[in-house]
Amino acid sequence: MNSFSSRFRKKSTWIAILFWGFLLSVSMYRLAEAPIGFFADEAGIGLAAWDFLHGDWSLIYSFGFYRHLNEYYLGLLGPLSTMPFVFLFGLTDWAVRAASVTYGLITLFIWSKIMDKMGLRGKYGALFLIWSIPLFFHPMRTQFGLTVSLMYLSFALWILICSNKLSRVGAFGVGFLGVASGYGNNGFIVSGTVCVACMALGGYFTRFFQFKRQMIVLVCYFLIGCMFALFPFALALGREPLFLKRIIEKNASSGQALFSKEKILFDVGQYPRYFDLGYLLNRGEVDSQGSGNFRHTISGFGQFSYLQGGVIAFGLGCLAFVRRYRRFRYVLVATVALFLTYPLADIISQNGIRPPYTYSIYILVLPSALCIMYGVDALVYLAESKEKIKKYIIRLLIGAGLVYGLVYFGSYFHTYLTPTVNTAGFYGWQWGPREIVLYLTEHENEYDELYIQGVFNAGTVFIPFYDPHNICKDKCKLGGFEMYNTNKKQLFVLQSSSLKEYMAAIPWLREVNRLLNPADKEKTSYYFMTPR
Amino acid sequence: MPVARVIKKEPNKRRVVAKRSELEKLEVDIVKKAEEQVFEMKKEIKNDVKHDEKVSFILLIVSCVGMGIFVLSGLFMNPDQTKITKPLLNVSWPGSAKKACSINDGNYTACVDGQKQGSGCVWYANCNKCVNQDLPDITSVCNK
Numbered sequence: 001m002n003s004f005s006s007r008f009r010k011k012s013t014w015i016a017i018l019f020w021g022f023l024l025s026v027s028m029y030r031l032a033e034a035p036i037g038f039f040a041d042e043a044g045i046g047l048a049a050w051d052f053l054h055g056d057w058s059l060i061y062s063f064g065f066y067r068h069l070n071e072y073y074l075g076l077l078g079p080l081s082t083m084p085f086v087f088l089f090g091l092t093d094w095a096v097r098a099a100s101v102t103y104g105l106i107t108l109f110i111w112s113k114i115m116d117k118m119g120l121r122g123k124y125g126a127l128f129l130i131w132s133i134p135l136f137f138h139p140m141r142t143q144f145g146l147t148v149s150l151m152y153l154s155f156a157l158w159i160l161i162c163s164n165k166l167s168r169v170g171a172f173g174v175g176f177l178g179v180a181s182g183y184g185n186n187g188f189i190v191s192g193t194v195c196v197a198c199m200a201l202g203g204y205f206t207r208f209f210q211f212k213r214q215m216i217v218l219v220c221y222f223l224i225g226c227m228f229a230l231f232p233f234a235l236a237l238g239r240e241p242l243f244l245k246r247i248i249e250k251n252a253s254s255g256q257a258l259f260s261k262e263k264i265l266f267d268v269g270q271y272p273r274y275f276d277l278g279y280l281l282n283r284g285e286v287d288s289q290g291s292g293n294f295r296h297t298i299s300g301f302g303q304f305s306y307l308q309g310g311v312i313a314f315g316l317g318c319l320a321f322v323r324r325y326r327r328f329r330y331v332l333v334a335t336v337a338l339f340l341t342y343p344l345a346d347i348i349s350q351n352g353i354r355p356p357y358t359y360s361i362y363i364l365v366l367p368s369a370l371c372i373m374y375g376v377d378a379l380v381y382l383a384e385s386k387e388k389i390k391k392y393i394i395r396l397l398i399g400a401g402l403v404y405g406l407v408y409f410g411s412y413f414h415t416y417l418t419p420t421v422n423t424a425g426f427y428g429w430q431w432g433p434r435e436i437v438l439y440l441t442e443h444e445n446e447y448d449e450l451y452i453q454g455v456f457n458a459g460t461v462f463i464p465f466y467d468p469h470n471i472c473k474d475k476c477k478l479g480g481f482e483m484y485n486t487n488k489k490q491l492f493v494l495q496s497s498s499l500k501e502y503m504a505a506i507p508w509l510r511e512v513n514r515l516l517n518p519a520d521k522e523k524t525s526y527y528f529m530t531p532r
Numbered sequence: 533m534p535v536a537r538v539i540k541k542e543p544n545k546r547r548v549v550a551k552r553s554e555l556e557k558l559e560v561d562i563v564k565k566a567e568e569q570v571f572e573m574k575k576e577i578k579n580d581v582k583h584d585e586k587v588s589f590i591l592l593i594v595s596c597v598g599m600g601i602f603v604l605s606g607l608f609m610n611p612d613q614t615k616i617t618k619p620l621l622n623v624s625w626p627g628s629a630k631k632a633c634s635i636n637d638g639n640y641t642a643c644v645d646g647q648k649q650g651s652g653c654v655w656y657a658n659c660n661k662c663v664n665q666d667l668p669d670i671t672s673v674c675n676k
Contacts, residue, residue, distance in 0.1 A: 277602060310599040317591040323580045378588045385585055397592070 019124050023108070023131055026413070027101045031141060032094040036419035036519060037429035039295065040458030042143040043465040044069045046096035048079035049086045050468055062239060064183055064232030069458045073236060073243050075183030077152075078145030091468045093434065096143045104140035104147040110154040115373050117162045118328065125402075126376035129311060130369045132409040134284065135303040138296070138416070139362055146362045149184030152177045153195055153366060160199055161331070171218040174199065175225025182233065189233060190345040191363035195338060196226060202334030258348070267347045274343035274356050281309050288355035294428040296358035298415050303358065304368070305408045307401055312368050315375025322378060331370060338367035419519030426457055431517050432526055433462035436493050439513060439528065441471040447530070448488040451479040455495045481505055484531070496525040506531060 032038075048059050048066055059066040061073055068074035082099040089095035108127055115123050130136060139146045156178040163170045178196030182189035200222065236243050248258055257263060273279070279288055281304055284297030297303065304312070316339075319325050319332045346360035382394045424431035433456060440450045450472065456462060463476050477483075481502060484490065491512070494502050503509060513528035 278606070281602070282606065306599050306603060310595045313598065314591055314595040317595065318588055321587045321591065322584045324584050379592070382585065382588050382592065390585075390589065394589075394592075397596070 015124070019127075020105070020109075023105060023127075024101075027105065027131075027137075027140065028098065030417060031097045031101065032092070034417045034419070035138075035142060035295065035429045036424050036517075037431035038093040038096075038434060038462075039142070039430055040069060040456065040461050042093070042096055043433075043461045044458070045074075045078040045082055045143055045145065046086060046091055046093070047461060047465050047468075049082040049096075050091045052079060053083055053087055062232065062236040065236050065243075069461055071458075072245060073240065074186060075145065075189075077148050077180075077184040078143070081145075081148040081184070082143065091465065097141060100143040100147045101140055103151045104136070107147060107151045107154045110151065110158050111369055111373070114154075114158055114161050115377075117158075118373075120373050120377035122376035122380040126373050129308055129372050129376065129405060130365075132405065132412070133304055133308050133365060133368065134297065134301050134412060135358065135362065135368075136365045137412075138298065139359060144359055145184035146188075146359060147184075149181040149188040149192065150362065150365065152181035152184065153188075153192055153363075156181075156196065157199065157366075160203065166218060168218065168221045171221040172225040172228075175222040175227075176229045177225075179226045179229035182229075185359070185362070187345040187360040187362065190348070191342070191360075193226075193230070194341045194344055195363060195366065198334045198337035198341060199330075201337050202330035202332070266352065267350060270347055270350045270352060271343060274347070274361070277309075279355055280304055281306060283355075285355050285358045290353040291355050292427055293354075293357075294423050294425065298412065299420060300415060301412055303364075305405070305412075307404050307408065308368070308372065311375040311379075311401075312371040315371035315373065315378065318378040319371065319374045324381075325374060328374075335367040335370050338363070342367070419517075424517050424520045424524045426455065430456050431519070431524055432456070432495075432515065433459070434466055435515050436526055437463060437466035437472075437476065439515070440476045440491070440493070441467050443491070444472045444475055446489070447491045448475065449483070449485070450476045450491045450493075451483055452476070452493045453480050453495055453498065454478045455498070486531070490530060492529045494527050494529055496527060499527050499529075502529070 045068075048068070051057075051059055060076070061067050064076055065073045066076055066079065081103060082096055085095045085099040085102070089098065108131055111130065112123055112127055115126065120126070156174045159170050159173050159177070160166070166174075175196060178199065179193050181192035181195075244258070279285075279302070281302040284299075284302045285291050286294055286297045286299050316335065319328065319335065325332070342361055342364045343356065345363065346357045349357075349360075379394065379398055383391060383398060385391045385394065419431070423429055433452075436452055440452075444450060452459065452463070459478050463472070463478070464470075467476065480492070480494075484506065492502070492509070508531055509529040510531070511527055512530055515526040515528070517524045517526075
């Protein structure tokens with residue numbers, strides 16, 4: 001009791017509470033409204049979590065996977081990790097996204113422990129820089145199973161770094177957790193496995209995993225861990241040809257067969273695009289040529305800020321050349337290997353037109369975070385230089401960096417909270433279903449059938465998601481004019497872009513309500529129409 | 533103590549004294565070596581600190597200059613590098629659906645409004661407007 005109360009008297013405890021409280025509150029701020037709308041994949045994950053909570057496990061397709069949106073196979077980690085939040089807060093878009101934010105912050109906490117273990121200073125500065133990386137921050141506020149995957153990988157890294165002498169269980173854990181990260185977001189089936197291979201490569205050149213007599217047992221345990229985690233994947237791949245459906249679909253527009261020599265050569269040719277600084281620091285995905293996706297980045301911002309890019313380059317240089325970091329050679333090897341291999345998860349479905357798919361290159365956050373940790377530590381080290389001039393220059397630079405970092409994040413977050421044109425559309429965040437279904441459930445007793453025009457990406461998932469208790473009594477469906485029946489009292493929810501066509505076909509439609517999207521009145525507002 | 537016993541112990545005493553002096557010599561040697569080692573280590577650490585400081589400082593300057601050149605070149609010399617291009621931000625939906633589908637999703641038989649997903653069709657709701665020609669309003673959208 002005494003130690004507990006004395007701990008709260010410590011200045012460092014209060015700083016920690018303030019810091020983590022700040023990250024938590026900003027990460028959760030207006031979570032259901034920004035990004036505007038809610039995407040079908042998020043709803044699919046939330047709905048699966050709801051079904052599992054109510055004892056309906058029929059969605060599980062094979063050990064480790066479930067049928068996502070009735071069409072694809074996705075790892076179980078997404079819905080399983082969302083279950084506690086849906087249980088506590090109900091099936092809402094906030095609860096589903098809060099799960100992702102929580103795992104993102106746990107990942108940051110693991111990284112803070114890694115910094116402590118490695119004796120690196122400037123922890124809060126480094127963590128703030130990492131947290132404010134757009135590539136980390138934006139996917140964290142949406143639920144695509146990415147943060148839980150990253151958390152698994154970070155935990156594997158933590159075991160590797162924090163164990164002075166790796167035990168057999170530790171070696172098994174590194175292999176298992178690293179590869180099992182693939183059951184969160186599908187991209188991590190490739191990213192996670194490659195990342196674990198990079199970690200093992202780093203270990204091979206330094207202290208772990210050498211194929212020496214005394215190490216061979218550890219290597220075996222590590223490989224068994226990997227195989228254990230890969231087994232459900234291999235089982236699903238062998239049993240169900242549809243398993244690769246999404247990759248085949250995405251690859252289709254490249255014009256090459258997925259597993260062919262031409263495809264490999266094509267992918268090699270695409271590789272430099274992933275190291276384009278213009279894409280990484282300025283444009284991001286949304287503003288790049290060939291992008292049809294308005295969800296993944298915020299227009300006007302890159303995947304990293306200039307400051308983050310600079311600190312990453314500086315940290316990598318320090319890790320390679322500073323003598324103090326010689327004992328972290330395995331981190332250097334793993335980091336460089338990760339930087340070189342990060343495109344692999346996305347490049348297999350690259351068509352040569354679209355820019356790198358942000359949610360598939362999420363693994364890039366991990367080596368970047370490691371570099372930032374070393375970069376910030378080196379800056380703190382320099383700031384304590386005995387040479388006065390040098391010391392003041394560095395302190396001035398750090399101060400300027402701090403101001404820039406805060407201003408950058410403030411500007412980014414302000415833009416983030418402002419819904420802009422196109423972010424709500426079909427390839428955006430699909431604003432509308434929540435408000436529409438709410439209206440329909442309130443007015444279901446006034447109609448025989450209530451139809452929502454099928455203008456949403458995987459739109460069927462939204463009705464059960466926003467009406468899990470079936471208040472609508474199966475009267476709310478997706479459908480349009482083809483469902484028109486003069487014998488029934490019907491309500492049609494039509495998107496503004498197709499209203500004219502409907503009015504031309506059925507001039508006797510009467511408007512009963514209107515739902516205006518403040519960001520995009522022209523294209524994604526909705527009209528509630530009923531035949532007179 | 534009887535005199536005979538004292539005399540008998542004398543050679544041992546001499547040996548002890550000799551050993552002690554040997555030990556003292558060794559001790560002095562060890563201390564000297566340790567001091568030398570500590571001095572060497574201190575020197576090495578000092579060198580490392582100097583080296584690390586120098587290298588970190590150079591790396592910091594290189595990173596700052598590199599980033600500065602990138603930003604400036606983007607702003608003044610090579611506007612394409614940093615210019616925000618929004619080629620598809622202004623496309624109208626769903627008139628552009630066909631193009632967007634062919635870029636992102638390939639060509640598929642898609643669900644018509646109200647058709648259950650997974651029953652032989654995929655769920656790109658706006659792509660179906662291009663693919664399916666059965667319904668009059670769908671054709672009109674495709675002809676846009």
